[in-house]
Amino acid sequence: MGNSEGSDSGTAFETARGRNYPALRQFTVFLENRVGQLLEVVKRFEGTGIRICALSINDAAECAFVRFLVSDADRGREILERSGLAIIETDLVGIELPEGPQPLLRVCTALLQAELNIVQAYPLFVRPHGKPAVAIMVENIDFAMKTLQEKGFQMITEGDLSDDPIGDS
Known part of the structure; x- marks a missing residue:
């Protein structure tokens, strides 16, 4: 009944790095x-x-x-x-671009509101979940991930980049 996305986002970043860690x-x-x-x-x-x-x-x-x-x-x-x-x-934030005419504008606006600067950005060749995505480097990755997750953006994990979710190809 509650919000499963982002409601306890603080604990997700404390876990050990793995294929579901919310950074690329x-x-x-x-x-x-x-x-x-x-x-x-x-x-x-x-x-x-x-x-x-x-x-x-x-x-x-x-x-x-x-x-x-x-x-x-x-x-x-x-x-x-x-x-x-x-x-x-380096760790980057992978973000699934939301629906709509200016998805990158929404990402940039969310980061600007949190006073976070984008240092680098480039698109992904793969389309996790069938949607376009970007990888961005920011000055404070933990704060950026928390901010974007709280604003409803879907993070891309390393596991999302794999053709074969089972593992070995």
């Missing part, structure tokens, strides 16, 4: 500005059952910063570490 793990790798560097990283996931679910590239003079989300962060980290690439891990 972003990996940032630094690549030389040479032809084929991105392909080499992407090919490392071939045949693993892990897919790249979002990607952002920021090009600089001597290197490129490639940020991405994968369907299994723990296994993805192992693959990247074995490749010898320097990686940085």
